[in-house]
Amino acid sequence: MTELTDTHHILDDVDNPDIQDLRSRLEDLDPGVRRIALIDLADFEDPDGLAWLVNRLRVDTAAEVRGEAARLLEAWEDIEVVQALCEALTDPEPSVRAAAAQSLSVLKSEDAGRVILPWATHAEADVRVAAFRALRELRLGEAAPAAIQGLQDADASVRREAVGVLGWLKNIDALQVLAQLASTDADTDVRRAATGALGLASDERVLPALRQALLDQAWQVREEAATTLGKVGRQEAGPALVAALTDDYWQVRLRATRSLGRLRYLPALAALIETLSHSISNLRKEAALSLGELGDKGALAALHAAQEDGDPEVRKAVRIALAQLQ
Template sequence: MIHQRLASPDPAVRRVAVLDLPYSDEEDDIAPLLVTALADPDAGVRLEAAKALEGYEEATVLQALVPCLKDGDAAVREATAATLAELKQPASAAWLLPALADPAPGVKAAALRAVKALRVPEAFGPALAALADADAGVRREAVGVLGYLKDARAIAALTELAAHDPDAEVRRAAVGALGFAHESQGLSVQPALTRALADGAWQVREEAATTLAKLGSSAVATDELVRALADDYWQVRVKAARSLGKLKARAAVPALCEALQHEVSNLRKEAAIALGEIADPRAITPLERALADPDPDVRKLAKLALTTMQLNGSPA
């Protein structure tokens, strides 16, 4: 019987019983049994219970899960954070919001991660304050919350973080979060993003190349993205090519045609796609040469770009 196994003195038996609970036909409501298992003396049992509670948003479950963010076992804390991050109902935020003020960085970061997708306005203030936290993990999760909320009041703080945070991953996250800016806000954000294209960490430069395309076209952004096509890291070049295509930046055509000959096939693919989106006649001959590329995907994309240009009225 499942109850006997859950009460076994052997932690291995209890762990297996918790794993079997979701498939048991002995209980109509297994949530109370899983909640009880969250207090088991064995970390393995608590871990499986935290995992199994994913999808439950009853108040009693959340009331039991949130304290597990302070569990003495790191794996249990991580499983709890992952389960809470799957919450879908904004009302569930009521149980998470108090944890945003917890002094333990791990608890605060996990709570921020969990509350992010709920997009509750009440998280704005705590998330904005958390941008000044000494822990980089907390700052990174706070950026995620603000990016999801898309509140213009966060733009100045995110811009500052993108430029000056000592942690590269925080800078990268802040650069990505600024993609929600638009219209006049976008114009104020673009200088920060173009500076980010010169960041010392290539991951930040890669994110900046992606985010610039979300803010719309400008001569400055185009010029900086064209320069990014010569970045030391091909990953940055790929994202710059993708953005230039989305922006239909005709000024980028010569550089994109040159990228069609780069040794990295991923960059050649993106260059072909971008040239098809821009549909400038200057790209026809380089794209025709790319029809003999050794990579079949490059050949296919070059052919597609040429077809698109023909349909758009460019001379064949």
């Protein structure tokens, strides 16, 4: 038990008899036995076992044990745990790094975010990715400068995660650089993420970038632009969305249809009525819902005719729309 002899004192100080009963298995030479014992230890949800879990993550010679420790530590917001998980992002075994990244991503406290934040500038791109991913939903204002810097990262995955942090923060100061990324970044996923993040505010300054994104070579970016224009909620987006109803990809047309309803863009009435007879049922359904939101009784005749649609989801959408108009 060479790898365990210098850590016996951790369990020596534990008073919980259930944990002491596990000791022989926690210190077993077989890593499979140790891993299962860690699971049993975590089931107690006793802080007395926390130091042992952290220790196994840091020094156990078996990757399967370190990985299990990383997974089991996801429920703990303790600063020592967060630091150990951050350190595990550089573990030599990919499975351990992945487990640590996943556990960090479910943390909820700002204090945990402050421990994670310095790792967003780590030399390894995978570590930066994991750090930004963990910071995203914490909405830690202090992360904004690092995320803005991350938008210039050479690694596309880092840029994408940095965009996510700024989007969750609703950081208005980042609008200009996000708009630039949405139009010019070489990576499709980054352009798509940046396009989505532009919906963080109802600001007319984002409209040129979103209109440009509606013309992007990648349909996924165009789809995101059509969605985001609806979220921004500005009537000026209407003409571009109407034009998107003829996009080569139905996914883009669907999002444009939905956004026109959200905007209540009345000049789209004729185009939406035409979409109500499209061969793709999802488009017909969204057209019906959008016509209801438009609130224009000029859609009544088309909606009444659509009550006989062969798709039950379309018929349901038509009933909703008619209830809104009558």
